[in-house]
Amino acid sequence: MSDLLAARWQMGISLGWHMLFAAFGVTLPLLMVLAEGLGLLRRSPVHLQLARRWSGVTAVLFAVGAVSGTALSFELGLLWPRLMGFAGPVLGMAFFLEGFAFFAEAIFLGLYLYGWERLPAWGHWLSGLVVAVAGSASSVLVTAANAWMQVPYGARTAASDPLGAALGNPVWPRMAVHATLAAWTAAAYAVAGWTAWRLLREPEGPLRAERLAGLRLAMLVALVGAVAMPVSGDASARQVAVREPVKLAAMEAQFTTRAAAPLRIGGLPDPARRTVRWALEIPAGLSWLAFRRGDATVRGLDAVPPSRWPPVTVTHVSFQVMVGSSLLLVVAALLFWLRAARSRPPRWSLRLLVAASPFGFVALETGWFVTEFGRQPWAVAGLMSTADAVTTGGGISFSLLGFILFYAALSAAVVYFLRRLDSASPDPGEGPGDALREEPALPGVPQRAH
Numbered sequence: 001m002s003d004l005l006a007a008r009w010q011m012g013i014s015l016g017w018h019m020l021f022a023a024f025g026v027t028l029p030l031l032m033v034l035a036e037g038l039g040l041l042r043r044s045p046v047h048l049q050l051a052r053r054w055s056g057v058t059a060v061l062f063a064v065g066a067v068s069g070t071a072l073s074f075e076l077g078l079l080w081p082r083l084m085g086f087a088g089p090v091l092g093m094a095f096f097l098e099g100f101a102f103f104a105e106a107i108f109l110g111l112y113l114y115g116w117e118r119l120p121a122w123g124h125w126l127s128g129l130v131v132a133v134a135g136s137a138s139s140v141l142v143t144a145a146n147a148w149m150q151v152p153y154g155a156r157t158a159a160s161d162p163l164g165a166a167l168g169n170p171v172w173p174r175m176a177v178h179a180t181l182a183a184w185t186a187a188a189y190a191v192a193g194w195t196a197w198r199l200l201r202e203p204e205g206p207l208r209a210e211r212l213a214g215l216r217l218a219m220l221v222a223l224v225g226a227v228a229m230p231v232s233g234d235a236s237a238r239q240v241a242v243r244e245p246v247k248l249a250a251m252e253a254q255f256t257t258r259a260a261a262p263l264r265i266g267g268l269p270d271p272a273r274r275t276v277r278w279a280l281e282i283p284a285g286l287s288w289l290a291f292r293r294g295d296a297t298v299r300g301l302d303a304v305p306p307s308r309w310p311p312v313t314v315t316h317v318s319f320q321v322m323v324g325s326s327l328l329l330v331v332a333a334l335l336f337w338l339r340a341a342r343s344r345p346p347r348w349s350l351r352l353l354v355a356a357s358p359f360g361f362v363a364l365e366t367g368w369f370v371t372e373f374g375r376q377p378w379a380v381a382g383l384m385s386t387a388d389a390v391t392t393g394g395g396i397s398f399s400l401l402g403f404i405l406f407y408a409a410l411s412a413a414v415v416y417f418l419r420r421l422d423s424a425s426p427d428p429g430e431g432p433g434d435a436l437r438e439e440p441a442l443p444g445v446p447q448r449a450h
Contacts, residue, residue, distance in 0.1 A: 004387055006396035007079045010403055012372075014072055016365055017407050021065030023364060026139050026180060027187035027221065028058040029109075029132035034217055036125050046209045050217075052116065053210070055128075059113055060417045062105070064410060069102075071403070079396065083379050083389035087149065089162035094145035097166075098138050105134035139183065140176040147172040149380050150371065151243050174239055178232040182367055185225035185329055186360030192218035193357020196350040216341060219353070222360070223333040229326055229363075234289070241290035244381070245299040246308070247374035250315040252286055253279075254300045260284040261298035266320055271312045274301075310376045318369035325363035332356040 001009075032054040039047030073095070077084055084091065108130040115124045144166045152158070154165035166172075195215045199208070241248045248254070254261055255274035263286040267279025284294035291298075301309050332352055340349030375381055379389035 001397050001400075003392075003394060003396045004390045006400045007390045008386070010396065010400040011075060011079060013400075013407065014068070014075055014403060016368070017411075018065065018068040018072055019364060019368060020361065021061050021068060022139060023183035023187040023361070024058075024061045024190075025065045025105075025135050026183040028054055028061065028191075029105075029128065029135045030184070031188070031191065031214075031217055031221060032058055033125065033128045033132045034221075035213070036128055038213075038217075040121055040125060044213075046213050050210050050214050051128075054214075055113055057418060058131075059109065060414065062109060064414055066102075066106075067410065068407075071406075075403075078393075078399075079391055080379070080389045081391050083384065086384050086389075087152075087158075087380055090148045090152075090158045090165045091145045093162040093166045094141060094148070097144075098141040101134045101138035101141055105131055105138060108134065136180060139180060143176045143179050144169065144172050146371070147175045150175075150375055152380050152383055155380075155383060171239055171243060174232065174236045178229070178236050178367075181225045181229045181232055182364045183225075184221050185229055185326075186364040188218045188222035188225060189329060189353075189357045189360035192222055193354050196345075196353040196357075199345075200347065200350050200354070212343070212345075215345070215353075219333060219336050219341070222329070223337055226326070226329040226333045230330065233323075233326070238290060238292075241298070244374070246301065246304055247310060247315075247370075248290065249299060249301045249303075250310040250312045250374050251319040251370060252298075253312060253316040254286065254298055256302050257297065257300040259287065259297045260295050261286040261290075261300075263289060264316075267316070269312045269316050271306075271309070276316075308377060310374050315370055315373045318366040318373065322363050322366040322370060325359040325366070328359055329356060329363065 032051050035047045035054060036051035038044060039049075039051060076091075108127045111119070111127045112124065112131055115127055119127065147169050148158075148166060151169060151171045152165075153169035153171070154161065158165040192215055195211050195218065199211050199215070202208075237248070237251075240251075252261075252264055253267065253269040253276045255269075255271075260283065262281040262283050264276055264279040264281055267276040269276050287296040287298055288294045290296065301312065335352065336345075336349055340346055377385050377387070379386045
């Protein structure tokens with residue numbers, strides 16, 4: 001394996017793994033704050049208990065996300081030193097700003113975790129709100145670095161004005177909104193799917209009320225994210241059509257420049273023959289979606305030499321999988337709220353949520369594939385190729401193996417701790433459940449029996 005390929009694999013595995021925790025880092029604090037807010041407004045011990053349990057899960061995933069994020073920062077310098085030398089002022093500015101949000105999140109998460117029974121009730125809730133806002137801000141700000149690599153706005157003045165280049169990039173806001181909605185949808189569906197599975201296995205018991213409350217809150221966030229995501233995706237795609245036409249051509253497997261370009265659903269591209277097999281084509285659909293005109297001309301891959309084509313097959317297939325998964329999540333969320341959001345959801349709806357839950361992360365990861373593969377062969381679009389950005393140090397295959405083992409061990413630890421937290425019961429026992437055995441005695445909140 002060449003050093004370039006090994007570096008790309010290592011960066012891809014690291015980012016793909018970190019994204020799982022970044023999505024939970026954005027979404028779980030939101031769910032936690034919603035649960036506690038409802039608990040305080042309704043004086044509901046069930047929701048307060050739920051917020052407390054989710055805060056424990058948030059702490060575990062935040063710690064793992066911080067570790068994987070730190071590993072990524074080392075990898076950027078070790079694997080891509082020439083990229084950092086070229087784009088360091090802009091990427092560094094984005095990471096610098098993201099660092100402020102991260103510190104705020106860490107500090108207030110500590111206050112939140114240790115503030116139960118120690119802070120005034122609404123003061124405690126406000127500390128959780130800061131965690132939720134800072135978690136989202138962290139994700140939004142770090143997206144500015146990736147947005148600049150896709151469209152290097154202000155490249156000529158980036159060294160003297162990195163803040164303007166990072167935050168003035170017109171593609172950044174749409175990318176940030178779309179990424180945040182995708183994170184909400186993926187993590188909320190994961191929480192809902194896990195909760196539905198537990199309800200199927202244990203339909204009765206002391207945690208039933210808490211799990212039902214958690215299921216509805218997770219599906220509320222999932223509904224908002226799933227319905228808004230196609231809207232933001234359409235806005236992002238129209239921007240890609242104007243600013244990154246080669247990426248759009250790869251996404252849609254549009255090999256030739258033409259007016260009234262069709263929209264392809266499914267299909268397998270054959271770059272050698274410049275054809276797409278087994279696709280359902282909607283006449284003029286791509287022209288209309290990209291430019292809101294059926295007769296608009298869409299630039300094809302023939303506008304650039306084949307050496308500058310992104311990997312068309314993986315980009316097109318990833319895009320199709322992302323769109324299909326997103327539509328499935330919209331249908332599942334609507335079905336739940338229209339037909340199943342009752343005090344006792346039918347078992348078919350719980351099974352549906354269990355089956356649908358992985359597709360949130362499928363959509364998130366394949367969407368990221370589209371963004372990153374679609375930019376190739378560039379590290380910074382049009383300015384620095386990926387081959388020119390990689391280190392010349394050598395030995396990356398050993399580093400790749402080491403990181404795979406590291407992430408495997410970390411994954412096993414995460415699964416172990418999450419299972420312990422999920423099974424914590426108000427019943428007598430040892431372990432993390434000790435903290436959940438009593439009703440949260442928040443000042444000013446009367447205690448009720450379940």
